[in-house]
Amino acid sequence: MYPVSSSSTPGLATPPHESDDPVIDAFRVLRWASARFDDQLCVTASFGDATLAHLAHSALPGIEITLLDTGYLFAETEWFAEDLASRHGLNIKIVRPEPDLERNVWQSDTAACCAARKVDPLKRALEGHQAWVTGLRRSDSESRRAAPMVHDDLLRNVTKINPLAAWTEAHVAGYAAAHDLPEHPLVDRGYESLGCWPCTKPVAEGDDPRSGRWANTTKTECGLHL
Numbered sequence: 011m012y013p014v015s016s017s018s019t020p021g022l023a024t025p026p027h028e029s030d031d032p033v034i035d036a037f038r039v040l041r042w043a044s045a046r047f048d049d050q051l052c053v054t055a056s057f058g059d060a061t062l063a064h065l066a067h068s069a070l071p072g073i074e075i076t077l078l079d080t081g082y083l084f085a086e087t088e089w090f091a092e093d094l095a096s097r098h099g100l101n102i103k104i105v106r107p108e109p110d111l112e113r114n115v116w117q118s119d120t121a122a123c124c125a126a127r128k129v130d131p132l133k134r135a136l137e138g139h140q141a142w143v144t145g146l147r148r149s150d151s152e153s154r155r156a157a158p159m160v161h162d163d164l165l166r167n168v169t170k171i172n173p174l175a176a177w178t179e180a181h182v183a184g185y186a187a188a189h190d191l192p193e194h195p196l197v198d199r200g201y202e203s204l205g206c207w208p209c210t211k212p213v214a215e216g217d218d219p220r221s222g223r224w225a226n227t228t229k230t231e232c233g234l235h236l
């Protein structure tokens with residue numbers, strides 16, 4: 011299901027193995043990715059929390075961090091990204107859907123809406139890149155439990171790198187405390203995973219963080235992470 015990436019570049023062919031310290035591993039894999047892919051690396055962050063953006067900027071200062079703005083993000087998410095950029099000097103690039111899209115498709119067809127507002131913008135963001143860095147974590151949901159730190163995304167023809175794959179909520183909280191990172195303003199209202207406002211609800215304590223996404227439907231992913 012997850013083919014592991016390889017490379018013909020001597021010395022950089024094999025990504026670092028996971029150790030028993032996921033935080034150290036995240037820095038190591040980002041530095042490996044930078045050495046391996048240089049400016050062919052695309053980092054995307056959803057800004058549901060500050061972790062990936064801060065980590066990427068710390069490991070690779072000045073790296074461009076792409077936010078896919080579907081047009082339906084919570085206003086709080088846009089504010090949070092701007093505030094982090096201002097506090098930490100992040101280099102954020104916003105990629106938006108095509109401007110002439112039909113509106114309110116989410117009310118009748120969430121698959122088509124996600125395809126037009128998430129999957130297609132990601133495809134454009136990845137053009138010219140060989141590798142894609144994401145904030146995906148195994149602890150996000152049952153469907154992500156087996157996600158590796160590095161694998162080949164055959165659909166998009168890129169090496170997909172998930173530096174936070176092994177991170178738990180405790181790792182995220184510890185990293186935020188260590189770096190004095192702010193919390194997304196909707197977290198204390200029960201939003202554990204931030205997506206688009208029409209499709210995201212708060213979750214009950216102890217539930218999977220992503221269980222509020224497309225709640226009460228069978229949909230669990232938008233199509234970015236297959």
Ligand code: SF4
Pocket residue numbers: 080082116119120121123124125127128205206207208209232
């Ligand atoms: S999460 Fe909802 S509003 Fe956002 S792109 Fe998907 S269907 Fe559309």
